Amino acid sequence: MAAAINAGACWAWPSRCCNSISTRLACKEESLALTAPELRDLKSSIKDNLKGINRGIFGVQTPKKIAIEELIMELERLNPCPNPMENLPKLDGNWQLLYSTISILGSKRTKLGLRDFISLGDFTQTIDIAKMKAVNTIEFTVPAFSMFRGSLTITASYRITSPTHVDITYESSTIVPNQLMNLFEKNYDLLLGIFNPAGWLEITYLDESWRVGRDDKENIFLLEKLPSS
Amino acid sequence: MTSTAFCARGSDAGLGYQQRRAIDHRRSAKCWSRRRVVAEGATISFTADSGSPTSLSVNTSSPIPAGDATNSRFLNGVASYVQRRERREKLSLNEIIEPVSSDLDALNQNLQSIVGVQNPLLMSAAEQIFGAGGKRMRPAIVFLVSRATMQLARLNTIHLQHRRLAEITEMIHTASLIHDDVLDESDVRRGKETVHQLYGTRIAVLAGDFMFAQSSWYLANLDNLEVIKLISQVIKDFASGEIQQASSLFDSDITLDNYLDKSYYKTASLIAASTRSAAIFSGADPSVCDKMFDYGKYLGLAFQIVDDILDFTQSTAQLGKPAGSDLAKGNLTAPALFALDKEPELRKLIDSEFTDEGSLESAVQLVKRGGGIDRAMELAKQKAELAIQALECLPVGAARSSLEKMVEYVLERVF
Numbered sequence: 001m002a003a004a005i006n007a008g009a010c011w012a013w014p015s016r017c018c019n020s021i022s023t024r025l026a027c028k029e030e031s032l033a034l035t036a037p038e039l040r041d042l043k044s045s046i047k048d049n050l051k052g053i054n055r056g057i058f059g060v061q062t063p064k065k066i067a068i069e070e071l072i073m074e075l076e077r078l079n080p081c082p083n084p085m086e087n088l089p090k091l092d093g094n095w096q097l098l099y100s101t102i103s104i105l106g107s108k109r110t111k112l113g114l115r116d117f118i119s120l121g122d123f124t125q126t127i128d129i130a131k132m133k134a135v136n137t138i139e140f141t142v143p144a145f146s147m148f149r150g151s152l153t154i155t156a157s158y159r160i161t162s163p164t165h166v167d168i169t170y171e172s173s174t175i176v177p178n179q180l181m182n183l184f185e186k187n188y189d190l191l192l193g194i195f196n197p198a199g200w201l202e203i204t205y206l207d208e209s210w211r212v213g214r215d216d217k218e219n220i221f222l223l224e225k226l227p228s229s
Numbered sequence: 230m231t232s233t234a235f236c237a238r239g240s241d242a243g244l245g246y247q248q249r250r251a252i253d254h255r256r257s258a259k260c261w262s263r264r265r266v267v268a269e270g271a272t273i274s275f276t277a278d279s280g281s282p283t284s285l286s287v288n289t290s291s292p293i294p295a296g297d298a299t300n301s302r303f304l305n306g307v308a309s310y311v312q313r314r315e316r317r318e319k320l321s322l323n324e325i326i327e328p329v330s331s332d333l334d335a336l337n338q339n340l341q342s343i344v345g346v347q348n349p350l351l352m353s354a355a356e357q358i359f360g361a362g363g364k365r366m367r368p369a370i371v372f373l374v375s376r377a378t379m380q381l382a383r384l385n386t387i388h389l390q391h392r393r394l395a396e397i398t399e400m401i402h403t404a405s406l407i408h409d410d411v412l413d414e415s416d417v418r419r420g421k422e423t424v425h426q427l428y429g430t431r432i433a434v435l436a437g438d439f440m441f442a443q444s445s446w447y448l449a450n451l452d453n454l455e456v457i458k459l460i461s462q463v464i465k466d467f468a469s470g471e472i473q474q475a476s477s478l479f480d481s482d483i484t485l486d487n488y489l490d491k492s493y494y495k496t497a498s499l500i501a502a503s504t505r506s507a508a509i510f511s512g513a514d515p516s517v518c519d520k521m522f523d524y525g526k527y528l529g530l531a532f533q534i535v536d537d538i539l540d541f542t543q544s545t546a547q548l549g550k551p552a553g554s555d556l557a558k559g560n561l562t563a564p565a566l567f568a569l570d571k572e573p574e575l576r577k578l579i580d581s582e583f584t585d586e587g588s589l590e591s592a593v594q595l596v597k598r599g600g601g602i603d604r605a606m607e608l609a610k611q612k613a614e615l616a617i618q619a620l621e622c623l624p625v626g627a628a629r630s631s632l633e634k635m636v637e638y639v640l641e642r643v644f
Binding site (some may be wrong): 058060061062105106107109110111114115161 | 475476477478479480481482559579581582583584586628
């Protein structure tokens with residue numbers, strides 16, 4: 001998991017990096033010996049393990065959980081970009097959650113209606129490096145009420161504290177549309193408690209398409225870059 | 230009615246005011262003196278062809294020498310009662326409902342014709358539903374309460390309304406079972422395939438709706454506003470209970486009161502409303518009607534608690550489904566709630582929704598280890614005791630005896 005910190009070049013780059021080839025080259029130089037096929041295999045192995053578990057949100061059996069975490073650790077060892085904060089352009093844009101250790105089970109799941117009548121859609125995150133903000137969007141589908149879709153949007157700002165760490169501060173949240181807000185009103189605090197990103201985050205793997213982060217609550221997040229529309 | 234043995238309570242329970250009204254004043258003095266002498270219960274049989282207890286004969290088993298002749302017969306009766314209890318003979322439901330077996334036969338005939346006459350499809354569904362298999366416990370209780378409360382007025386017959394009430398009760402109960410099977414996606418009920426398994430969900434939902442509607446129609450035609458309100462409330466309570474249960478799945482913080490409320494709505498409500506209504510149709514005093522409501526309520530609660538215990542204790546073969554199925558669905562019942570106090574590990578397993586292999590089995594073990602079963606049984610016995618006490622206003626007789634035995638039967642299901 002160790003992100004090898006280069007004693008030299010990367011530290012010197014200002015946080016507002018430009019999308020220069022030299023930056024990307026600098027990252028690649030620092031990476032451990034890594035072949036494209038190896039990485040592809042590892043990623044497809046991870047994706048195979050993620051099939052059918054709905055991003056882990058409703059519980060994963062312990063053996064599988066351990067297997068996934070080991071694969072992710074393997075990925076982190078091959079991190080081509082140990083100083084992600086020096087490569088903010090890579091972070092910028094839209095990301096989609098593939099897996100996380102956050103789970104909604106037991107009475108929380110019942111109270112939020114996620115057992116019977118509300119389904120979880122995509123989890124997306126938009127990072128804006130210019131404004132230093134991250135916007136997390138969680139989609140919900142309600143099969144009743146003629147299949148309406150809604151979402152919870154949480155806006156947070158981040159502050160870089162080291163080449164690998166950011167501090168995240170919650171700013172605001174909204175639920176659209178109103179009918180969805182009505183459904184969640186009674187348990188809004190519960191909902192926010194689960195999805196609140198506040199705390200710190202360490203980015204332990206970053207490449208052109210994948211990112212792994214670990215937070216102060218020992219959660220792991222695996223996200224995939226979405227093509228910019 | 231032929232003579233049937235019944236057991237009166239011992240001296241502490243006392244023959245109350247109602248009994249002394251029902252029994253000839255001369256004999257009531259004897260009973261009063263017997264109560265002073267005897268510590269245990271007695272066995273007395275009524276020859277009740279005329280319906281009113283004009284002859285009072287006492288069963289004797291082994292002779293016990295005693296000064297007073299009537300007291301010795303009384304004590305002999307005590308001995309036989311004690312012997313039977315010691316042999317721990319299990320009660321059979323057929324014995325218990327024997328006093329009303331002809332009423333139940335007529336009920337069976339009527340039910341088939343009520344449901345089937347409109348539609349041949351429903352007729353075959355009706356055969357599936359009302360065919361052999363159902364214990365008819367609820368209508369039996371209605372008939373027994375009807376007969377016992379009519380005895381208060383020294384009458385041996387029951388009204389047509391009583392019969393209709395019993396039919397309505399069974400229809401509502403069966404309708405709820407059909408819908409429950411759809412919701413639970415069960416394939417088997419009472420050893421036969423469920424309606425929705427055989428005919429599809431659509432027919433099952435329609436058959437259930439039809440029976441709820443039909444029972445409401447018959448209920449309205451009984452023309453008694455209090456009874457209409459009581460029974461309509463039950464249908465509302467069924468839904469409330471289900472919703473309450475669905476909203477608290479896997480919630481380890483629910484209280485015992487929440488559980489008892491939910492059990493009342495789901496099970497006891499129907500029995501309590503029907504027993505109270507039976508007393509109303511008998512023209513009984515409001516206090517007797519209240520007591521009959523209490524009897525139904527406590528019997529229903531004891532029944533549900535025992536059901537919940539059996540879900541943990543019976544093996545897969547006996548239950549027809551894996552043990553702990555309530556727990557697996559997140560439905561936390563009395564044994565689990567009691568065990569949660571003692572076993573913190575259980576809460577963790579519940580919160581995880583038993584994702585991991587073997588976690589459900591561990592949870593069942595924890596419930597047993599944490600004394601959940603024993604404490605739940607205590608709770609069931611408490612409710613059963615309250616049910617028995619509620620019967621004290623009834624005249625001694627076959628019907629009252631059967632109602633008492635019904636409570637015992639409910640508890641004995643555990644063993």
